[in-house]
Amino acid sequence: MSFGQIWLTSYFNPARAVEGFKDKPASQWDLYGMLIRYAIASFLWCLTAYLAGCTPSPEPYLTFLSPENYYATLVLLFPALTLATWLLHGALAHLILSPVLGSSASFCAFGVV
Secondary structure (H helix, E strand, C coil): CCHHHHHHHHHHCHHHHHHHCCCCCHHHHHHHHHHHHHHHHHHHHHHHHHHCCCCCCCCCCCCCCCHHHHHHHHHHHHHHHHHHHHHHHHHHHHHHHHHHHCCCCCCHHHCCC
């Protein structure tokens, strides 16, 4: 099954979707899934707020972002920043779990390679 087929199957038949993941590259597909998730969230939240004419309250702390274009800028920044946060959390989990599981432990079960 392709990535899109597994994604759609997971909504209607999760057990079949899990079977489709058995021979797939976990790290690469995790990254694709997270990118799609963050892009959808960005469009649903940030683009909707921008099109509705919302302005943030209080004023943004980042001076290069004008309040009028704050949410338009977040449409592009939100996926990149949340993906960076996800990757940093994975690295932190690797650092914390390495001494616990041993330095030669496999992290494939955790989605981190």
